Every structure is written in C-alpha cells, then in structure tokens.
Amino acid sequence: MISINNLTFEIGSRALYDDANWHIKPGDKAGLIGANGAGKSTLLKLIVGDYSPTSGSISMAKDLKIGYLNQDLLSYHSDKSIVHVAMEAFERQNQLHGEIEVLLQKLETDYSDDILNKLSDKQMEFEALDGYSIEFRAHEILAGLGFSEEEQQRPLATFSGGWRMRVMLARILLQTPDILLLDEPTNHLDLPSIKWLENYLQAFEGAIVIVSHDRYFLDRIINKTVESRKGKLTVYAGNYSFYLEEKSLREEIQGNQFKNQQAKIKQEEKLIERFRAKASKAKMVQSRIKALDRMEKIDDVDDDNPSVNFSFKFSKPSGRHVVTLEHLSKSYPNLDILEDTGAIIEKGDKIALIGANGKGKSTLLRIVADADHDYKGSSTKGHNVSQTFFAQHQLEALHLENNLLQELVAFAPKHTETELRSILGCFLFTGDDVFKKIKVLSGGEKSRVALAKALTADANFLVLDEPTNHLDMASVNILIQALQQYEGTLIVVSHDRYFLDHVANKIWFIEDKEIKEYPGTYEEYELWNAKRVVKPDAKPEKKTVKEEPKKEKAPLEDDKNRVLQRKHKELSGLEQKIGDSTLRVKDLESQLAKEEVYSDANKLQEVTRAYNSDKATLEKFQQQWETLAEEIMELEG
Template sequence: MSSEDIAEEIRTSFPGTEEVIIQYLSGYLVDDAGEEEDVLQVSRTLLESLAGDRSDVLEKLMTRLGDLLEDQLKARLKSRAGPKLLKLDKVMDMSRSGLSSTIALGEGVDLESINKGKASRVDVKKLEKQEAKLKAKIEKRSRRDLYEGSKLLDAHRKQQTYEEIFMKINPLEAANASKNKSKDIHLPSIDVSFASNRILSGATLTLAHGRRYGLIGRNGVGKSTLLRHIAMREVPIPAHITILFVEQEIVGDDTIAIDSVLKADVWRDHLLKEEALLNAKLAELEAEGDDKRFEDAREEAATRLADVHARLSEMDAESGPARAAALLAGLGFDEAAQKRPTRSFSGGWRMRLALARALFVKPSLLLLDEPSNHIDLNALAWLEDYLQTWPGTLLVVSHDRAFLDAVATDIVHQHSGRLDYYKGNFTQFYSTKSERDRNLRREYETQLEYRKHLQAFIDRWRYNANRAAQAQSKIKILEKLPDLEPPETEETEKFKFPEAEKISPPLLQLNEGTFGYTPDKIILKNINFDVQLDSRIAIVGANGAGKSTLIKLLTAELNPISGHVTRNGRLRVGYFAQHHVDTLIPTMTPVQFLASRFPGKSEQEYRQHLGNFQITGMTGLQLIGTLSGGQKSRVAFAVLSLLNPHILLLDEPTNHLDIEGLDALMQALDTWNGGVIIISHDERFITTVAKELWVCGDGSVQKFHGDVQAYKSLIVSNIKAKA
C-alpha cells in the first residue's frame, strides 16, 4: 500500500483539504509511524478537525484506512511483540564457579582468538543494510521536523479552543489586577529560539503603552516566531497586560459573523452568561420565603450581580453589537454578510473576521502578522485610519511601507539576533538608518586609514636607530586600539525577467466584455480593456468587485458571455495568482519543480535560474514545504520567467515578500520591456510600478484620474459618511 493511495482516499473523503496535511498524514501512516503509537487513533484525532459535523464520512474513511493498512499494521504489531520465548532442551549451568572462571578471563583476553575457526553468525551485509535504513529513517525524521506537516500534527495534538487559550493567556482576574499599574513593557534581556535556531540572544524588548510599533526584518529572521513567543507569554510579559495575536483564520462553523465577533471578547461573553445565570437564580430565590438561608443566598447573588454589572459597564458591553457591526462594515462585510455563518466565507474573509475579532476585544497589547496581506485596498485604507487612534500598544509585522508610514509611531528592526529601535514611521526609520550607516561607514574608513598610517610608520622606521623609540610608541598605540569590525552591510537583492521579444499589436484586448456566473448576476458589463508591451496598469477596488474575474477573462480562464477577447497568436502571458503557493508541490524541491514544469535543462541551469530570484545555495534543494512564504513567492516568479512572457498579470504579488524582495521586484519590473498589470493593495508598489490606475466596482472598470493616496482618501471619506 503506497502513501499516494492513502492520500487519494483522504482527498476523496474531504475535498479541499490542504495538501500539506494530506501528504503528512499519508506519509505518517505508511512510513513514519513509530511502533509504540496507535497510528489510526492519532490520525483520527487530526482528521476530526477536518470532518467537523461529518462524522459518518470520517467513520467510513477510518474503516477504509484500516482495511488498506491491515497487513502493515499486523506486521507492526508482530514487531512490537518482540521475539518469542523458547523452551530450552538442556538446563544451563549458571553456578558461581562457572561465572567466576569467565570473569577471570576478562582482563586482557583476546576474544577473537577464542572464536578463531568458528564461523560468525552475523550476516555483515544484512547488518550494513539495516544500519543504512536506520540512518536514512533518522535523517528523514530530522528533515520532517522542519516540514510543516509535523508542526500541524503537534498543533492538533495540543489543540485548544480560542476561549481556552484566551482565558489561559488573559485570566479574568487580570482586569482587576491591571488597575493603576503601568502597561509599559521593558525586558532588558530575552532569548528566543525556534527548534535549534537562536532567533534573539540577549535582546531588549521595550514597548511603551499607547505606541504603535512596526516590526521589520528580512524573510526568515524570526519576526513571526517572536510574536508567537510574546503571545504565549514565553517571554515574561507582566500578567496584568492582556495580549491578543492575530495569526490564523478562524475555524468556520454555523456561528454568524457578527456573533463570532461578539464572542471573541471572552471576558464580556463570560460575564454576560454569568449575569443571565444570576438573574435566573435571583428569580428563583424571590419565590422562596423569608428563611434566613434564602435571605443570605439572595444577598450573595445580588452582590455578585452588582459586581458583574460594574465589570460589564467598565468594558462598555452594551455598545458591543454596534461596535462589532461598525468593525465588520469597515473591513468590507455588508449587512447581509454580517449575518452569514462563518463557514460560508473563504480563507481571506475568515482572516478579516479574525482581525475584526481582535479589534473588538481591544487588548492592551495587540499583535498583528502581515494584516494587509488578506484585505483589499478599500479595507486597508479603513484599517490604517482605524489603527491611528488605537488606544493600546500595537506590534505589527508588515512589509508594506505605506501601511507602516500611516500607522507606526516607532520601528523595531530585527536582525543579527537583536532588536534595534527607531522613533517615527518607516520613511523616518529609513532616513535615520541610512544616515547612521553612512556615519558608521565613514568612521570605519577613518579608523582604518589611521591604523594604516600607524602601521606604515612602524614598518618604515622600526629598525632605524634614530626613529626606533617613535616606532615603538606607535606600536603601543596600535596595540591599545580596540578590534575594528566593519559595519554591517545590508544585502541587496535583484530579480531578473528575460527580455520580452517584440510582437505586433494588438496584444491583448477585451472588447465590450460582459461576464456573470449566472445571467441574473452580472459581475462585469461592457468592459473595454487594452494591454500593450508598454502597459503599466494597476487595478484596484473592493474584494468581490471583479478584479480577479477581469484577469481570468484576459487569461482565457473564463469566457465572456458577450463581447470578445482578442489575443495575438504568439502572445505568452505569465499569471501570478493570489494563491500562488497552491500551484507549488510542497514535497518537491524548487529545482525538481522547475524540472517537472520545464524539462530538458541540467540541475546547474535550474539552480542558476533560481538564483535570478535569490533562491541560492542549498535553498534550491530544500523541500518547498519548508520554505518561507517569501521564498515560495520567489520560486513562483522563477517559474513565470521561464515562460518568457510578453505580459505579466500579477495578482497580489507583494504578499509575503520582505522589503528587500519587494524592492527587487519593483526594480525588475521597472527595467523589463514587457506589459504589466497588477492587482495590489501596496501603495508604494502601485505608485512605483503603475502609470495608470483603474478602479473596478459596480460592474465597471474605469480609469481613475488621481494617485493611490487620493483614491484611499476618497474611500475613507465615503466610509465615514455612511457611518
């Protein structure tokens, strides 16, 4: 039974399951399960989270897996039982005299000479083969530790509900404990590790209450790991400071969106339930007589109810539904969407729900990991405006410079195992850091020149009788100088797309195009759109307005119900989908993936091509599943460039790219000679790359006469006018 057969069974039973979970489970069941584990029970635990309320489907799948794995499970059971006991034909003499004579030989005995002439019962070749298999299994397990699948299994083994985690991290008593206490955080020396990698060593974590910090650093430096450590109080954050981390999308169920937001404030939900119970209890007690025990119970319940009312009043519980509705509206949920069950939303919209829940809770310390990756420009404009008046402390990981300029009051630069702090937004940070780097470089060069001058004097006059004393003095000066280390240099990245060959216009045109999935629900109507080799077009608009639909019409993935698309017969289009990672195979290396898509080149040629997008060294030979989001994006760009495209259609290409990667992409597109259409929420990326701004909405696609900043201001004004 192969792991692929198992994988196919899981796919059939639970379509839509992430491939990384499928691959991990199938590999675990067939190859990797330890003999001491009940493999089917462990797998059931993980699959239950996928099944939801489909228990009948789960039972059928488990029965099927049991049948398929019957032989392997029996073999494992037999192996677990160990060797059977045999009855001896003769009694062995284990007397002291027998043992002592053996022990007497122990000093300096030549065991080889004792067995000389006797054939060894060990099959050396079999032993070597078993050792090789064991070594391979150990290496496979160590690689799997890096693979996302093992982390998924660990997460499911330790799985807790949102409410349980919230109350564990933020116990209800913390609200009372926080009164009159400072909410500033100052930890002078923290260490943070992930597996065997040291992320921070002796770093200082300083977060002043009410400030908004942008956490920046290169892909893979450990920013998200730091946020998780803070969120789980694995660094000693004071207990009275409430924390909430928005990292993953919420789990979909039958709860409607607005109720999901209301329930996110576990304290409020807990107190409201207690209030209802106390009111019910008091109603029962009122019906009882004047007995002393009933009087005492009524008084106790009334006192507790008054305390609950005071706590609810402090947190402004009554305004909860109105606040939740306003947050959802700002993030793009209309009135109808707010009443839909959470399971009906896609992953991107569930991430918006997770963000709305966090904003509703208003923790003392809010942690956000790339919040702009999951929202369109309309919602991003609202979020920037909303966070500017955030009352608590904010620590946000983002590579969007415009977002950091709008939101951040401080920048934290994570690098070289430490945290450096800068006042101001990203632009101010960049200016300050550039100036500081120039000063450090000048100081280093001055010191280097001074030392060279001293050494030259010493070399010239060291053995001259008249100048020997002066030379000796210079030697002493040189010896007392501290070690000179060159300042850290920021690595720059470069992407390179192959030059597009010239072809005659028209290249790609949509003429009077109309499209709808049903005739009564038209998404785009009478659209005219023309793309040439020199086109640099950005398409913006709310999610669901039809931006991606327009791209799919241009790529012929969809056909208009009226109008037509004109394409040059020689035209090659490179399409970067918003969820590009879905097209990458996690169990392949980047080199293997390129070879599967574009066969015929040598490994060195594939690695050299990946180097054009900064996938260098051994990274090209790692499993794609172990790469960071930014590295996966780079692999996707490498695949696109091998198409030798004339036009690039890029749907949210900046997601996951760090600032250096984003700079490299912008520079590559600026120098490339093909046509570019982008869908993006990154203001700086749009401003740098695009020459035209088109707005998609109300079934049309219209050219906008203004820049991105003007468009965002218009959005915020419209949202405030409706509020």
C-alpha cells in the same frame, strides 16, 4: 509597559537574538521591521510567552492585556456566526449575560429578595461594562473590515482563510487590549479595509507593535521603527520613511568612520613593517601591534538594498492592442459583477486593478488571463501576445522533485545559471538554498519560486495576482525594480499601495458593473478619487400653480445630453492622445538608455529635447482629461 533586557534566543546553534534590548512604553506605536528570518514573528511569540528566552528577560505588568494577531489563528474553527465569534472578545459581559438569563428564568417562579438582589447586581455590572452596546460594536468593526450585515450572520466555517483572519482581527480589536501585537495584519485585507484599519489604529489609545511589509500602512500609523538585524534591536524615533532617512545618515557616518579607520590601520601596519627588523625600534613596534589588537574595529556598511542584476528576455514584442475586452458581462448566483462593459490593454500599459474584495478584481483578472471562460462578450488577445499568469494556485504547477535551480533552468533555458541564481537570490534563496527540493518548501517559499518563474518567462504580457504576498520589503523593492525595467505589458492586483504607486501607469477599477480607467499613477488616482463627491439625490421641488409641465423641460434635458455626448467624445479623443503620447515618451525613454544615444552628445541633446517636450505634452493631456472627467461627473451627478 514591556521591558526586553539582554534577550538571547537560540535555535539550534544559531542565535536569533543576542543581548537584545527594547523598552515598549505606553502610547508607543512601533513598526518591527527586518528581513525575512530576522526573528520578527519570533519576538512577538517571545513576548506572549509562546517561546522562552535562552537568557535575558521579558518583563511586564501582571495585569497587562495583550491582543495578539498571528497567522496561527487561521486554524481556529467554529460553526457559530462570525458576529458571535467576534463577540467572544467580551468574556465577562458574555458570562454576565448568561447569568442574568438564568436569574430571569428563576424569577418566573421565585420572587425572593435574594434572586432580585443578585439580578440587580449582575445587571448593574453588565451595564457598567457597557454590555448593552457590545453587539453594536461587533457589527461596527466587522462592517469596517468588509462584512455585510448578511455575511455577519453566516457561520465562520463557511468563510475562506483570509476572511476568517479578518474575524480574528475583529475579535482582538473588540478586546480593547493595553497593547496590540499585529503580525502582518494587512495580508488578508483589501484596500478599503486597510484604510479603515489605519483610521482605527491611529485612534487606538493603547500601544501597538506591528510586523508588516506594507510601508504605506506603517508610515500612517507608527511613531517608532524598531529594526531586527544581526540579533539586535535598533530603535529609530519615527515612522518608516524617517527610518530610511536616519539609517542612510547613520550608514554614511559609519562608512566614513570605517574608511578612516582602515586608512589608519594601513598606515600603522606600514610603520610596523618598516621598523619590525630594527632592534632599536622593537619596543615601539610591539606597542603599536598591541594598540592595533586592542582597537575596536568598525564594521563596513552592509548593503541591505540589493539591486536587480538580471534582464527580462522575450523573443518578440506584441502588437499595439494586447487584450481587447468587448461587451463583457459576468455574474454569479445573486451577484452581477460586470455588465456589457469593455476596455483595451495597450502595449506598454502597466495597469493596477484595484477595489474592494467581492467587486470582481480577481474575476476580471482571470478573464484577461484566459483562466475563466464562463462569461458573455469577448476577450481577445492581440498580435504576438505571449502571456504568463502568476497567482497563488500556480504553486500546483511546480515540479516537487526538482530543486529550485532545476525548476528555473527547465522553464527558462535562455537565461544563464548565474542570472537564475541572481533572481532566486532576489527572492531570498541564496547559497545552497537553490539546491533545495521544491517538496520541502513552505507555502510562502513555493509562492516565491512561482513568482521567480513568472519573471523569467518568455512573455511580453504579465498577469500578476497579489505578487507581493510572502515578500519582505527588500524583495518587494527588487520586484519593483524588475517590473520598472520590464519593457512589456502587465496588469496586477495587489493591496500594497507603495508597490502599485511605483509600478503602475494606469489604474483600473470596477464601478457600477463597468471597467473604469484612470490614466495615471496610484497616488494620482487617490488624489483624484478623494475629490469625487457623491451627491445626494436632489429633493423634488414643491409644485406651484405656475409651474410648467415636465414636458416643457425636455429641450433642456436634450441640451444637457448633447453637452454630455460632446464631452464624452472629447474625453475619448484625449484618451487616444494620452495613449499615443505615452507610447512616444516610452520610445524616447528607451532611446535615452541606448549607448549609441547617450555616448553621442548631439544625439543625446536631440532625444532629450524631444523627450522633455513629449513628456510635457503628456502631462498637459492628463490634466485636461482630469478636468474634463470632473466636468462630466458634475453633469451626470
């Protein structure tokens, strides 16, 4: 399908690719991965011909139909409706439709056989190209990507960049190309749209090459992983999880080979040094020196998975209740978001706020962060709460004339320069990069600096809006490690499910204009949510002569209400127990990490026994909560 042979591509004096090879076959669904700057997006541009190789070749069939999604499409502008823009994918069908309309107009005054024959031919070709269903297909794909029927009639120019990118994706999918090249396709999608796209791509019959930092997305779609590293392309015959296992195995073998070779080299060097001065051994010595020079050296394994080597510092812990939301109502013109709802964020909570775009996630996050005051009800901060809010608009708070290190030193004077360099390194700023002025950075680079600042703040409460945008997988892992060892409280909005699953211990979602909570990880929430069944409205039974009047059924309804009230009370009690138990488990976890505990065998045994007991109790409460919640839904259904 596409053959990349001995590809070399140089930018200035740097070779981004050096004799790289890859053959993309029909049916391949490949994830193209690598660190930021490894050339992933560049390779896609080379394939479509936007760039030309320095040497080598990229060959493909002349009639190969490529669908290419890239961030440059954000610049596309149109005042036409988005359904019209999406239907631009059907070039031939649209051309035929226009020609048919012209012929029909001519037919009003010209009944010649020539016009009739042309019209018949055009209509037959239009029907053969499934032209009568293209509008339905456009509506179907736009709906899958989150557009309502009303929104599909709005002009493209009225949508924000993220939503315009969805329209571009819809147009590419409608082209039904032989191969899809998708550069970060989930960047502007919410979770329901990501899941829809996963299902679509799983059923797509052509080849796919995806550049993405969303490892769950890759795992569900790809059957090959191609790593771009040090100018080469290495193919792994499996999804991203397979790649991690296989790469670990390869690195273990390579590491052992390196150690064995180094031991052999040292042995040879000792032998050479021992006999170098003896004339009778000169021939042997020279022979061994030449053998060492000819030896193909095995490289040591590079550590591509750096770990966090800085610590969060906040001067005072918060009280038990960090944020209390009461009787909260929020609406926009023609749209109610929240209605008389409430929730409590407690110390130690790490909450993932999830849901479809337009359901109020960002609005609720701004209310929690005190960035939105136009609502009814109250949002109250607890005792000693110090907060940092990270969102994309925080880029405006960066001081453009500062370099990166100056920006962080001024913001976080309690951290050493070494610690600040370390955190900047985690977010891809290494060496002399730390002396770059903020004003010369790209939007993505500024976003990473703002995130680094947020993590160095003297804050015991973090509010994070899409923190993984513009991060590669290694940096996402760094952020996960950082937030896992963070002892404060946080609430985060993100569409990266792997990130959420490894950071959150509670899930918030907005349903029926209320804040709902699931007390568990994202993976546990997904399993629980999948079991929820929306029951259709019950059909009324036909009345018979013997049917009792409705008022006679009131006692049964009263019984049901009393049962529901009791179960809701039990649920509240369990939630209180879960909260208390969670705090005890976290306290014991922190004790296990203290030197005075793990260095004392008796103390360690005592704390470990208490930890295991409390953790088992917590899991029991969580299971009871899940069972009770399902019973309540059955009764309310």
